[in-house]
Amino acid sequence: MIEARELTKRYGGRTAVDGLTFTVRPGAVTGFLGPNGAGKSTTMRLALGLVRPTAGSVTVAGRRYSELAAPLREAGALLDARAVHGGHTVRRHLLGLARSHGIPARRVDEVLGAVGLESVADRRARGLSLGMAQRLGIAAALIGDPGVLILDEPVNGLDTEGIRWIRALLKSLAAEGRTVFLASHLMSELELTADRIIVIGRGRLLADTDMRTFIESNSPHATLLRTPAEESGRMRALLEARGAAVRPDAHGRWRVTGPTTTDIGELAREHRIAVHELTPCRSSLEEIYTALTGAAVEYRSTRSADANAEEELSCMPS
Structure with missing residues (x-):
């Protein structure tokens, strides 16, 4: 478990973390989101004792990280996959970590197998691709078989197979009762994992909150509707007369916001309008997150407003 209580970190006149209170519980993958500069990396570094809080506290497995007798056995972390001595081989890097905590050497072979790096175990770290370096970082986080995992952007550099692999790995670790704290900017992947x-x-x-509640509570009633072309104008007029917002999407359908899917179907039946598609849908995590954090974005493109206008038309099937 990770617990933060009124956690605050200031650098001079800038407040990077401002009174954060939260609990990351075992048995679940918890996604950690925020715009660039929001304080995510600082929060993770505070949890790992790499920086001291200005006020408040954060504990890992019930204690401050600095108080853990064998940190790698309690909490594994991946903050920077490239933070490895380039001259060390993959095996030597992991063996050094194991020896520092009295972990048997056989554990190195176990984690190499778990992350798929057996074939490059004797390759020097400087020769690894970004995807391989990410796998090595995850192996290092797992070396002590910890109950808590803190991972910052672990899917960077991974191909499709690698992303699917780490999704399954994190879910399985959480299912074993471990605490998994995951920061990522890949919204679609986080929606599938957390x-x-x-x-x-x-x-x-x-x-x-939990992912399902977050999405459902922030999604308006929306439906994807397709009718014959000759009936679309009449159907739109009927919907708008009842206060619905009706917008076209890129696939020739209408996105209808306001009435329920059942109400739309009943309206079409009442007026004898054929319906070719009627799909309830919800907003994506990316859409909700963008709306929620819009005021907190530190670096904004002058084209952001246009991009957001386009994204408002997207819809994820329920």
Whole structure:
């Protein structure tokens, strides 16, 4: 478990983390989201004792990280996959970590197998691709068989197979009762992986809930509707007369917001309008996150407004 209580970190006049209180519980993958500069990396570094809080506290497995007798056995972390001595081989790097904590050498072979790096075990770290370096970082996080995992952007550089692999790995680790704390900017992947979500902006907590509740509570009633071309104008007029918002999408359908899918179907039946598609849908995690954190974005393109206008038309089937 990871527990933060009024956690605050200031650098001079800038507040990077501002009174964060949250709990990351075992048995679930918890996603950690926030715009660039929101304080995610600082929060993770505070949890790992790499920086000291200005105020408040954060504990891992019930204690401050600095108080853990054998940290790698309690909490494994991946913050920077390239933070490895380039002259060391993959095996030597992991063996050094194991020896520092009294972990049997056989554990090195176990984690090499778990992350798929057996074939490059004797390759020097400087020769690894980014994807291989990510796998090595995950192996290092797992070397002590810890109950807590703190991972910052672990899918960077991974191909499709690698992303699917780490998704299954993290879910299996959580299913074993471990605490998995995962920061990522890949919204679609996080939506598939995380059970819970913590969102921060400008160092402050914006949301702390389970993924399903977060999406359902922030999604308007929306339906994808397709009717024969000759009936589309009449159907749109009927819907708008009842206060619905009706917009076209890129596939020749209408996205209808307001009435329920059942109400739309009944309206079409009442007026004898054929319906070729009627699909209830919800907003994606990316859409909801973008709306929630819009005011907390530190670096904004002048084209952001146009891009957001386009994204408002997307819809994820329920």
